Amino acid sequence: MSVSDQKTKSAFYEVARIMVSLLSLSYGAVLILQFLLYWNALTRITSGNLVFRRFHFSAFFLDFTVSAEVFFTILLFALWLLYFGCFVIAWIGPTRNFFDAIRQSRLEGRLPTENALFSTAILSSLILSGVWSIQIAQELGGIPTGEIRFPDPFVALISLSISPIIEEIFFRLLPIGIPVVIHLVWARRQILDMSIINSVALLGYALAFPGKIRKELQLRTIGRLDYATITVSSFLFGVTHILTGAGWEVGKVSTSFLAGAVFALGYLKYGFHVPVLLHWFFNVYWTSLSMAYQLALEGVDNLSALLFLLYMVAGYITWMILIVRLLRRIKRIL
Secondary structure, eight states, rough: OHHHHHHHHHHHHHHHHHHHHHHHHHHHHHHHHHHHHHHHHHHHHSSSSSGOEEEEEETTTTTEEEEEHHHHHHHHHHHHHHHHHHHHHHHBBBBBBBHHHHHHHHHHTTTTBBBBBHHHHHHHHHHHHHHHHHHHHHHTTTTTBOOOOOOOHHHHHHHHHHHHHHHHHHHHHHHIIIHHHHHHHOOOGGGGGHHHHHHHHHHHHHHHHHHHHHHHTTTTTSHHHHHHHHHHHHHHHHHHHHHHTTTBBBHHHHHHHHHHHHHHHHHHHHHHHHHHHHIIIIIIIIIHHHHHGTTOOOHHHHHHHHHHHHHHHHHHHHHHHHHHHHHHHHHHHH
């Protein structure tokens, strides 16, 4: 490689590192915004009629009643802590924390994809640009995507905050993670010789971080069985969107399939926190930015437009790199 080519490559990586780092850090900024919106919602509940409503719960030997204020305080705080926890886990690993990974990648002349948060931002841009392009193409071809309509921004924020957790459990953790655990036991039968506590702990860890445990046990991070479970679960993920009757139409199947497949790859590579963050990105990230007016914050609309532009640029560049690599691989095979 010539000196000029090397300089061009180094400059590209530096620009990419800066751009993706800004997008990664925006996750933390929007988490703060989400917390403020939650606080604003709780203030509305306390000062409104909902404060007089009470929720009754009965399960097994538990039977209790709580006010709407207490119920939503616990719910929203728990949701925020969960997403914040996923952000922290992505920040610190799996092998290097965010800043250490940036620093090391600069020395080695590459992108710090070993850090989950950095990679999550790349995957976000990949999905966003892909979904946006597919949706436009389908709309031009007369295939509608539809949309969900909510009666109130508060209802939208709560609903969109809950769905990533539930959907990632049922479309990623269970259909993809459980086969991973079964395969792990089959490939490394000595796990069954461990104590029950150690076996359960190891398999639970494998369910949460399949890629890391597979690497430690010298197994392939993504195998042929995984591609089958990814395909089936992503298809069901797409079909379920239109079967719920929430407002989505047939065009949602293809975009949800793409998103679900990338969610699954992120799960297998880095852990369950990555698809949760990716799903949060589409449900809560943009909703929080669009609701910033409730906090009387100025300039958020311009910031949101700038972030969207950066994500789209990063996404299309990533797609081009993937296509070039695929064509080179095909050329070598032929």
